[in-house]
Amino acid sequence: MTGQLSPIDKAKFVAAKKAVDYVEDGMRVGLGTGSTAAWMVRCLGELVREDGLKIRGVPTSTRTAELAREVGIEVISLDEAKWLDLTIDGADEFDGELNLIKGGGGALLQEKIVATASDQMIVIADAAKEVGHLGAFPLPVEVIPFGWQTSRALIEEMLISVDVLGRDVTLRMNGDHPYVTDEGNHILDLHLGRIGNARQLAMVLNQIPGVVENGLFVDICDVVVIGHGDGRVVLRDINEGTVEQDRLDFVESDNLFKDMMD
Incomplete structure (x- = not known):
């Protein structure tokens, strides 16, 4: 086998x-x-x-x-x-x-x-x-469905001031519908390319209204x-x-x- x-x-x-x-x-x-x-x-x-x-x-x-x-x-x-x-x-x-x-x-x-x-x-x-710097893999951020587009806009605005290469944020889909987590939430995937300060980014992300948790494990x-x-x-x-x-x-x-x- x-x-x-x-x-x-x-x-x-x-x-x-x-x-x-x-x-x-x-x-x-x-x-x-x-x-x-x-x-x-x-x-x-x-x-x-x-x-x-x-x-x-x-x-x-x-x-x-x-x-x-x-x-x-x-x-x-x-x-x-x-x-x-x-x-x-x-x-x-x-x-x-x-x-x-x-x-x-x-x-x-x-x-x-x-x-x-x-x-x-x-x-x-x-x-x-194994990577030299995190970020090539899109960073998942779990958000509640209510106001998710506002949460995405706030994340995009925040990314301007942090050390990352890219700032594209996409809603994860499951076919024609948004992906739904076990907790009934959505996931935004952040296409950052490179994350300069993972600890800082994790802390700032979790302060944004609507964000439940992010995929940085520091x-x-x-x-x-x-x-x-x-x-x-x-x-x-x-x-x-x-x-x-x-x-x-x-x-x-x-x-x-x-x-x-x-």
């Missing part, structure tokens, strides 16, 4: 497989959203079914919750968990200080709440997600696990200042790879 995977999917898989080594019996684990996080959920499900791992998972979206239940992970709410030992999630971009852009999958609000309610956040990504990620298509993984710990390398062999598993979506 793994022989049919593209190099990018192999990279996502090995990053996810390595990251679940951080999960211990009895933990409350935040379960991220997106293609790389889906590999992680399936890896955890395999450990639950075959090794008897006992964990409780707090998903960051309805689709992650559905997948977690499907693979046998006990799902609870964040209110039930109150606090988490660990969150594992993907990222659309990360820089050298492990600041992130997230929200390409539309779940940035729940992802940020869950990540900040955790003792540790681990990001899993393929090597292409000082939240502790470890990034970077996968490569040849099975290599690099673990970068921002708190310890360490970089470790490993290599994982691909293991055939019809259960793990069945019905895997991009």
Whole structure:
């Protein structure tokens, strides 16, 4: 089965497989959203079914919750968990200080709440997600539907005074209709090219009326696990200042790879 995977999917898989080594019996684990996080959920499900791992998972979206239940992970709410030992999630971009852009999958609000309610956040990504400066990936900003065009105009005005290359702001669509998040909100995608000061931009965005949250994750990620298509993984710990390398062999598993979506 793994022989049919593209190099990018192999990279996502090995990053996810390595990251679940951080999960211990009895933990409350935040379960991220997106293609790389889906590999992680399936890896955890395999450990639950075959090794008897006992964990409780707090998903960051309805689709992650559905997948977690499907693979046998006990799902609870964040209110039930109150606090988490660990969150594992993907990222659309990360820089050298492990600041992130997230929200390409539309779940940035729940992802940020869950990540900040955790003792540790681990990001899993393929090597292409690492950038010198954040901003090439459009920055998602979740806004309430009421007055969203006013919120967009205020964001566009604000962008004039901050250190970014571009200022195009588009409403994310789902076919002919605006994309709707799990919370019933819309997403504005900011095409910035390059973000000079992510911390400043995150703070200013959240002061704009109508903005619920933005996809800049600053000082939240502790470890990034970077996968490569040849099975290599690099673990970068921002708190310890360490970089470790490993290599994982691909293991055939019809259960793990069945019905895997991009």
